[in-house]
Amino acid sequence: MMEAEVREIDGITVIAPRGPLDVGAALDFRNLLTGPIAVQGNKVLIDLSAVSLVDSSGVGVLVTAHRQAVAAGAAFAIAGAVGPVGRVFEMTRTNKLLSIHASVDDGLASLRDA
Amino acid sequence: MMEAEVREIDGITVIAPRGPLDVGAALDFRNLLTGPIAVQGNKVLIDLSAVSLVDSSGVGVLVTAHRQAVAAGAAFAIAGAVGPVGRVFEMTRTNKLLSIHASVDDGLASLRDA
Amino acid sequence: MSISATFAIPSRVGAIEDARRWVTGHLQPGGASADALWEIELAMTEALANVIKHAYGGDGSQRIDLALLVEDDRVEIEIVDSGAPFNPASYVPPDLEVASDRGYGVHLIDELMDEVDRQPAGDRGTRLRLVKQGWRNRQ
């Protein structure tokens, strides 16, 4: 079960999943990212502020998406991983690869300069 | 400028763009569909009930998506094209190819049986 | 009633929404029907998209001038560009038997409007005139 809100801010595609980003949502979430991250020059921000839980499958989708975006010449960042939700990136050390920002505004700013 | 709401209903991915689905939104909308329609067995419903205008670029994206979904073994339908918004499919006769349903419920029912 | 107004947009697809809002802002208070509004907005969208894509070949730094003339029983919209002209002789209408992902723009404009007319404008460029009759709700 995956829910997400997609919007466009200053040419940046902001994708905000809602609820748990877990093993039950990971496949659909990955499919949703496939197109946007495959286009050179695209800028994609994942807004996690409405996400209740990210599990290792959610982390895996974000790691793969990050690498695919880089390979395609797209910019990819994550924002809004506040509170416990963000700790999973620290515990897996994937925060070293991923570009994680506290607020959506910070995430947008980082992509504007990208 | 594209906005969309994505949700999952009974295993069907429902993608509801908002505002004009026109030449300015077509590219991003196409990118959003790329993944979901490329997976065999996936069921994708485009809910147009929050769309103010579909232009020929929007029609073009839906025609291409329909064909790509069929080729991939995914089911693809359109719902909520009420009022003027739906007339563009009649004027272009693309309603003969596309699977267009009045309500989201009708669209979901058609995909459940697909 | 008679309203005349002018507007200009840059040759970018993102600006088409502004042009639609500008026209709607003039027609809605005058009692435009939902059908006529949609017809005018769609025809304008297709015409502006064609100027951006074809007349200007995607160059987003150009300018498109719009003029609106609203009368009791007709609306006239002029769209003026300074790009490559539309060549009616090489235009092939869409085959409506086979669904396509392109080629419907000119067909839609012709179907939606009561008059469509193109004239050369300036050194190069085109003045496209779109006329819609009976645009108001019947009282």
Next chain:
Amino acid sequence: MSISATFAIPSRVGAIEDARRWVTGHLQPGGASADALWEIELAMTEALANVIKHAYGGDGSQRIDLALLVEDDRVEIEIVDSGAPFNPASYVPPDLEVASDRGYGVHLIDELMDEVDRQPAGDRGTRLRLVKQGWRNRQ
């Protein structure tokens, strides 16, 4: 305080949310801290996902039994399956120097929980016991 409860879900990823809600429904009224709730929910999610993916190999027609024991200063969750067992001898922990798209589940469970313990259950199958201490907000 002491609460004990049992629950069962089918071996499908969509049912993990039900298991989380069941546990949260017992712990939240008891004053669980946000951190502890998250730790327990995430560890359970990883454990249940592993049962579904690995113990049952994706077969969605199987059953997973859960038992919950809540005490003043500890929460114990038991997850019982009848599938292929986890083999600690062949388990390779993730290399945290290189980000991966998989292989973090067991690591997360170990980090999040105070005790993790696996025992054979039934003919085949595993009883996984997860213990979390100090799960309530300090008063």
